[in-house]
Amino acid sequence: MITPHIISRAMLIAFVAFLIAAPWLIPAILNGFWVSVIAEIMIWSLFAASVNLLFGYVGLLSFGQALYFGFGMYGVAIGIATLGLSFWPAFGLGVFAAVAIALLSGIFAVRLTWHYFAIITVVFSLIFYFLAVSVKPLTGGDDGINFTLPPVFSIGDVTGSFSDANFQYFFILATVSLCFFLMHRVIQSPLGKALVAIRDNDVRAALIGLNVYQLRLIAFVMAGFLAGVSGALFAFFGRYASASYMFYHVSGEAVVWAIVGGVGTLFGPIVGTTLFIVIRELVSTHWEHHALIVGVMAILVVILAPKGLVGLWNEGLVRWCARAEATSARTDLQTEP
Amino acid sequence: MDTLLLLALNGLIWGLIIALIALGLSIIFGLLDIINIAHGDFFMVGTVMAWFTLELTGNFWAAFLVVPLIGFILGALIQRIVIQPIRNVAALTIVATFGLSLILQESVRITFGTTPRRILPPIQATFPVFGINYELYRLFAALVAIVALAGFFVFLHRTKLGTWMRAVRHDRETAIAMGVPAQRVYVLTFGIGFALAALGGVVAAPITTVEFRTGVDILPFCFMAVIIGGLGNLPGTAAAAVLLAFLEGIIQSFADPTIARISSLVLMSAVLLVRPQGLFKGLAK
Amino acid sequence: MSEPVLRTENLTKRFGGLIAVNNLNLSIPSGRLHAIIGPNGAGKTTFFNLVSGLLAADSGRVFFKGRDITGLKPHEVSRLGIKRTMQIKSVFPQLTVAENLWVTRHATNQTLHPFRSAARDPETRERVELTLEQIGLRALAHRSAGTLSYGDIALLEMGMALISDPQLLLLDEPTCGMSPAETERAVEKIKQLTRKIDIVIIEHDMSVVFEIAEDITVMTQGEILASGSPDEISGDERVREAYLGRPEDEDYVEEVAHA
Numbered sequence: 006m007i008t009p010h011i012i013s014r015a016m017l018i019a020f021v022a023f024l025i026a027a028p029w030l031i032p033a034i035l036n037g038f039w040v041s042v043i044a045e046i047m048i049w050s051l052f053a054a055s056v057n058l059l060f061g062y063v064g065l066l067s068f069g070q071a072l073y074f075g076f077g078m079y080g081v082a083i084g085i086a087t088l089g090l091s092f093w094p095a096f097g098l099g100v101f102a103a104v105a106i107a108l109l110s111g112i113f114a115v116r117l118t119w120h121y122f123a124i125i126t127v128v129f130s131l132i133f134y135f136l137a138v139s140v141k142p143l144t145g146g147d148d149g150i151n152f153t154l155p156p157v158f159s160i161g162d163v164t165g166s167f168s169d170a171n172f173q174y175f176f177i178l179a180t181v182s183l184c185f186f187l188m189h190r191v192i193q194s195p196l197g198k199a200l201v202a203i204r205d206n207d208v209r210a211a212l213i214g215l216n217v218y219q220l221r222l223i224a225f226v227m228a229g230f231l232a233g234v235s236g237a238l239f240a241f242f243g244r245y246a247s248a249s250y251m252f253y254h255v256s257g258e259a260v261v262w263a264i265v266g267g268v269g270t271l272f273g274p275i276v277g278t279t280l281f282i283v284i285r286e287l288v289s290t291h292w293e294h295h296a297l298i299v300g301v302m303a304i305l306v307v308i309l310a311p312k313g314l315v316g317l318w319n320e321g322l323v324r325w326c327a328r329a330e331a332t333s334a335r336t337d338l339q340t341e342p
Numbered sequence: 343m344d345t346l347l348l349l350a351l352n353g354l355i356w357g358l359i360i361a362l363i364a365l366g367l368s369i370i371f372g373l374l375d376i377i378n379i380a381h382g383d384f385f386m387v388g389t390v391m392a393w394f395t396l397e398l399t400g401n402f403w404a405a406f407l408v409v410p411l412i413g414f415i416l417g418a419l420i421q422r423i424v425i426q427p428i429r430n431v432a433a434l435t436i437v438a439t440f441g442l443s444l445i446l447q448e449s450v451r452i453t454f455g456t457t458p459r460r461i462l463p464p465i466q467a468t469f470p471v472f473g474i475n476y477e478l479y480r481l482f483a484a485l486v487a488i489v490a491l492a493g494f495f496v497f498l499h500r501t502k503l504g505t506w507m508r509a510v511r512h513d514r515e516t517a518i519a520m521g522v523p524a525q526r527v528y529v530l531t532f533g534i535g536f537a538l539a540a541l542g543g544v545v546a547a548p549i550t551t552v553e554f555r556t557g558v559d560i561l562p563f564c565f566m567a568v569i570i571g572g573l574g575n576l577p578g579t580a581a582a583a584v585l586l587a588f589l590e591g592i593i594q595s596f597a598d599p600t601i602a603r604i605s606s607l608v609l610m611s612a613v614l615l616v617r618p619q620g621l622f623k624g625l626a627k
Numbered sequence: 628m629s630e631p632v633l634r635t636e637n638l639t640k641r642f643g644g645l646i647a648v649n650n651l652n653l654s655i656p657s658g659r660l661h662a663i664i665g666p667n668g669a670g671k672t673t674f675f676n677l678v679s680g681l682l683a684a685d686s687g688r689v690f691f692k693g694r695d696i697t698g699l700k701p702h703e704v705s706r707l708g709i710k711r712t713m714q715i716k717s718v719f720p721q722l723t724v725a726e727n728l729w730v731t732r733h734a735t736n737q738t739l740h741p742f743r744s745a746a747r748d749p750e751t752r753e754r755v756e757l758t759l760e761q762i763g764l765r766a767l768a769h770r771s772a773g774t775l776s777y778g779d780i781a782l783l784e785m786g787m788a789l790i791s792d793p794q795l796l797l798l799d800e801p802t803c804g805m806s807p808a809e810t811e812r813a814v815e816k817i818k819q820l821t822r823k824i825d826i827v828i829i830e831h832d833m834s835v836v837f838e839i840a841e842d843i844t845v846m847t848q849g850e851i852l853a854s855g856s857p858d859e860i861s862g863d864e865r866v867r868e869a870y871l872g873r874p875e876d877e878d879y880v881e882e883v884a885h886a
Contacts, residue, residue, distance in 0.1 A: 066433045113615050123377060123436060124565065125614050131562055132607045139600040190742045195733040198722060202730045205719040211701035212679060212711060213791060214734040254558075257379070257440045264437050297448035303441030307434045308427045 007329060009322045024178055028171050037170075044174050046275075046282050047181045048238045053262040053274035054188060055231035060260075061269030062192060063224045064204030066119060068256050069126030072110070072133055073229040075251035077103040077236025079137070079144060082246030086152040087143065093157075096237050103233020104226060106133075111225035115218060127253050137248035149247025167241055177238055184234055189271055191227065200224055261303045267313030276314050344474050346595045351471065353591020355480050357584035358487035359542050363560065364567035364583045365494060365576055366538035372574045373511045373531045376425065376435045380443040382561030384536045387446055388413060388543020389552045390454050393461055402464040402548075406486070409544045410537040417536025421529045429528075443557070450554040458553035483545045490541055491580060498576070507531060511574060562603075563587075566610045572620020582621070630693045632657040632795055632825045633678065638687035640673055640849075647673040649849035651687070655842075660821045662840035663829050670849040671829045672714060675797050679711045680704040691795065706737075708794030710787075714803060714829075716780045720773030724764055724783055727772050728755045728790050735791040754790055762786040762816070778809035785816060796820065798828040802835055814839060837861070 023030070024043070031039050052074055059065045080099030084090040090098065110129045114122055137144045144150065156166040157176065167173040191197050199220055203210040207217050240246050249255075258281070266277025281299060288295040310317055367381045388409055395405040424442065428434045463479035470476070498504035509517040510527045518524050550556060563586070571582030586606055593602040613621060631654045638651040648670045655661045663671050676682040678689055680701040688697045696704055719727050732751045759765045762782045767775065772783060781801065788796055801817065802810045810832070818839055820826060830836045836843065836857075843860045845852040853863050860866055 060433070066436065068436065113611070117614065117618075119433070120375070120377060121614050121618060124569065125611060128562075128565075128607050128611050128614070132604055132611070135600050135604045135607070139598060139604075187742075194742055195729070195740055195748075198726055198730045199734065201721055202719045202727075205721050206717050208681065208701075209713070209717050209719065210734075211681075212705055212713075213731045213787060214702050214705035214737075216700075216702045260437055261440065264434070294448045294452055296444045297452075300441040300444030300448065303444070304424055304438050307438045307441070308424065311428070311431060311434055 007326055009319070009326050012322060012326070021182075028174050040174060041170065042282065042286055044177045044242065046279050047177050048235050048242060049259070049262070049282060050275040050278040051181050051184055051235035051238070052232055053259045053266065053278045054185065055228040055235070056256075056259045057263040057266075057268060057270075057274045058188060058231065059224060059228045060263065061273070062197065062204065063200045063221060064119070065115075065221065065225070066123050066260070067114075067126040067225075067228070068123050068253060068260060069128075069130035070228065070232045070259060071251050071253065071255040072126075072130035073103040073107050073232035074236035074239070074255070075130075075133065075137065075248070076106050077233030077238075078240045078246045078250060079236075080233075081237045081240035082150055082152060083143065085155065086150055091155045092241075095155075096241075099237035099240065100230065100233045103236060104230050107226045107229020107233070108222075111222050111229070115221040115225055127256070130251060130253055130256060134248060134251040134253075137251055144248055145246070147247060147249045149245055149249070151245050154241060154244050167244075173242065177242065180234065180238060184231055185271065188231070192271070196220075196223070258299070261299060263313075264311075265302060265306045265313055267315030267317075267319075270313070270315040270319065273313050273315040280314070346592065347472055347474055348476075349591040349595045350588060351476060351591075352480070353588040353594075354584065355484045355487075356546075356591070357587030358484050358491070359546050360560070360563055360567060360587055361580035361583035362487050362490055362494075362545075363539045363542040364564040364571075364579050365491070366535035366542075367564045368568045368571075368573070368576055368579045369507070369511075369531050370535040371568060373507065374421075374425070374429070374435075374528055375432055376439065378535070379436060379439040379561070380446060380557075381439075381535070381539055381564060382557030382559070383443045383446040384413065384417070384539035384557070385543045385546070385560055386554065386557035387416075387450065388540030389547040389550070389556060390450050390543075390554075391540065392544040392547040393454070393459060393552045396461060402461070405544045405547075406541075410541040413540030414533040414537040416533075418529045418533035420536070421532035425532065426525075426528070447554045447557070454552075454554065456554065458551040460551060461548045463548035477549075479548055483549065486545050487542075490538075494538070495576070503527075503530060562607070566606055569610050569618075570613050570621055573618075575620055578620055630657070631655055631690075632692055633827065634690040635674075635678075636688045636690070638674075638677060638689060639685050640670075640677055640682060641685050646849050648677065648684075651849070651851065653844065653851060655825075655827060657825050659841040660817075660839055661827045661842045661844065662836045663827065663844050663846060664831070664833075664836055665846035665852070668848075669846040671846055672799055673849075674846070675711055675799055675829065678704070679709060679797065705791075706735075708792070709797065710791055710793040710795070711797035712781075712784045712788060712799055712801060714799045716777065716784055716804070718772045718780055718783050718787065720771065722772055723769050724772055724775070725755055725759065725768040727783055728758055728786055731787040732790050758786045758790045761789060763812075777804050778806065778812075781805060781809070781813060782816075785813070789820070793824055796824050796826045798826060800829055800831060802830065802832050810835065 027043055028040050031037070031043070052070065055070050055073070056067060059067050077099040080102040081095045084095035084098040114125050114129065117125060138146045154167050156164045157172070158165050165172050165176075167176070199210070199215055203215060203217050203220055211217050236250075239250070262277035262281055263274050264277070265280065266275065267273030284298055285295050288298065306313065312320070363381070363385050366384070367378060370376050370378045370381070391409045391412060392402070392405040395408055396402050420442065424438055425435060428438060463477065465479040465482055467478040468475040469478045469481060471481070498508060506517070506522045506527050507530065509520070509522050510524060514524070564583075566586055567583035568579050570586065571579035590599070590602040590606060593605070633653070633655040635651050635653045638648055638653075639646070640648040651670075651674065653674075663674070665671055673682065677684050678696075680696075680699050680703065684697060688695055690696065691707060691709060694707070696707065696709075699707075719730065722730065729751060732754055736751070759768055762785060764779060764782055764786065767779065772780070775783065785801070798817070802813050805813060814835055817826065817828070821839070828840075840857055842855070843857055844854045845860060845863075845866050853860060853866050855863075
């Protein structure tokens with residue numbers, strides 16, 4: 006009997022296999038350039054996932070995740086360019102900085118109801134955007150800073166470094182996969198169920214003994230962690246950091262990716278991000294106004310398919326399996342003597 | 343000293359223009375529960391339409407009539423087509439207005455282009471104010487803004503439509519139960535919101551650059567005015583806009599404008615966290 | 628005399644100019660099912676809200692088994708063992724019936740492990756199974772709670788109250804919106820529970836009240852009008868006037884009280 010679960014499992018395996026084979030498969034079919042596009046998509050999917058975690062599972066719409074992305078990014082960039090750190094300490098600094106600022110801002114933000122929460126997340130990200138722009142010597146402002154990347158590891162004669170495109174690809178794949186796996190575990194865990202309960206009915210949640218404020222804060226920090234990791238990866242990937250990535254535009258785009266992909270699903274952010282980045286890559290060579298497509302699609306999805314692509318897919322899958330079940334039951338009946 | 347005076351006056355006048363725009367944002371937020379990310383772009387479209395009016399007719403004054411009207415129609419259409427279907431899922435409206443913002447910016451890029459343009463003020467004289475020769479057009483702009491603000495409050499309190507709007511903002515269910523046509527009020531509100539922002543755009547066009555990014559700069563400021571003034575507190579929002587612009591203008595004379603902006607944002611956060619009903623409670627009805 | 632399970636001292640709550648609960652001095656003894664009745668707007672649900680921490684009192688105190696719980700937040704009150712259901716039945720619609728129970732149990736134990744799978748904990752799994760049996764929703768265990776009928780949601784709510792091992796159960800109009808059959812089932816459950824747990828219920832359905840209540844308090848306009856056994860209450864003139872007011876209803880009360 007075919008269940009949605011089995012189909013999803015199969016697709017997951019196929020997808021992972023594809024990702025692992027991509028560095029050899031893609032250049033053979035298309036062009037090596039697309040391998041680095043896939044790497045970039047993975048980084049941004051993680052960022053979209055941070056939005057999705059807060060909105061899809063906790064019910065909090067943050068329009069300011071670019072702040073934590075920015076801290077992750079600058080933690081790495083400043084760590085390497087100014088502090089002369091090597092790879093892992095810089096990575097650690099970036100993630101730590103993102104989590105710290107997420108905790109600090111979350112303590113205040115999570116107290117607010119959703120309208121004001123959305124607004125204050127933008128305000129916080131704007132404050133730090135302007136700070137980053139004004140402290141130009143340190144951050145390079147909107148122009149940003151470039152730096153060369155130290156190797157990831159060196160054991161004896163073997164060096165692993167991002168200058169090797171394949172190594173870079175697999176490092177990103179591994180990190181992003183690990184984060185998604187952790188997210189999956191959390192969502193299935195008692196903590197994850199409690200978060201969904203809070204989203205569904207926060208009064209009831211308090212009445213059964215859940216500390217709503219504390220749990221929301223934990224979720225906020227987790228989302229900050231994901232955004233921070235994606236920012237750090239971005240800095241490594243581009244050897245570049247710029248304040249412009251902290252602007253609310255970036256946060257907003259991630260919200261669109263998450264919603265178009267499918268809010269409240271694990272793969273929604275990946276699907277949404279892939280769609281928009283592929284469109285950007287395909288369209289921008291011929292027409293520079295691809296942002297128009299983003300805007301139109303955002304509106305269309307929100308009006309026509311608010312559950313997003315993965316949401317639609319899941320619904321369709323359930324219906325298709327139910328029908329397949331019914332049909333086979335009917336044929337069984339017909340073949341009865 | 344002269345620079346300080348100049349900046350203070352400029353700030354004051356900008357504040358009046360922003361008050362106009364922020365009122366539009368406030369009624370959309372207060373009545374429709376919508377965080378309108380595209381509102382700054384409504385202003386920007388106003389400036390662009392003013393430019394086009396000037397290009398096509400050679401007459402800038404026509405823009406004062408034509409642009410707000412077009413803005414009203416656009417706003418009404420947007421409400422019916424985009425907002426109405428998703429009115430009940432508040433979070434999705436933010437995404438929709440963000441999409442709208444992208445569409446407006448790109449449409450302007452396509453039609454108007456990316457080069458910033460300037461419009462020469464239709465009044466070129468200066469007028470002595472407190473010992474400096476001040477651009478007469480700016481004084482005129484202030485006058486227009488004040489008249490428009492006054493007109494808006496008269497509309498809100500003395501006309502049937504305005505009363506309906508206040509009723510719905512105050513207590514939606516009761517208003518509907520009493521027969522106020524809520525749907526029409528929503529369309530009206532969004533239309534007026536766009537029109538106010540567009541009017542602000544026309545007034546501001548000769549004293550700012552006309553380009554597709556001006557909306558992005560102005561949006562945070564409008565939100566600041568709405569929050570610090572107090573959501574639903576229209577006079578408070580107008581007062582906050584003027585005050586904030588005035589203060590930022592003064593601070594600019596001795597500090598980096600970015601610092602001024604950051605302080606306003608920090609103030610806004612404080613208000614959100616400590617006194618979400620805004621600082622000007624006394625002015626509310 | 629043993630400590631009352633719930634006691635209030637001059638409890639007051641105002642909403643603007645309206646006094647919802649006015650200097651309430653209520654004492655509810657342990658071991659007897661207590662019903663609070665009264666006309667709409669009497670302050671009964673406000674009283675529950677004050678006890679469970681959803682509202683902050685303007686003045687006065689609330690004591691639970693001798694412990695001052697005034698001003699505690701809802702989740703803190705819940706963790707002390709006071710559980711309540713709401714007038715409008717509400718559960719967690721996006722979770723399944725079983726998950727609703729799981730989440731409640733975890734919230735009680737305060738075991739919110741972030742990585743272990745929610746379904747693995749054996750002790751919790753047993754309790755969830757047991758509770759599903761008790762409320763009779765075994766068959767619907769994997770259905771989304773949002774798709775249940777109103778009566779089943781009420782049962783689930785009661786299951787959530789049970790699985791959390793409450794010491795005091797506050798039921799706000801538990802039979803509201805139920806069909807006669809569902810009401811009967813609910814009443815049976817409440818009777819079973821009252822042997823082990825202290826229960827206070829707010830009810831409008833007089834037949835239910837007189838069937839299960841051992842003590843009744845009548846509230847009106849935020850104050851206690853009368854308090855006593857079902858017989859005393861049904862015979863009380865002031866209660867009839869304030870609550871019922873019409874001769875036909877008097878007969879109804881007579882009838883129901885002696886049914």
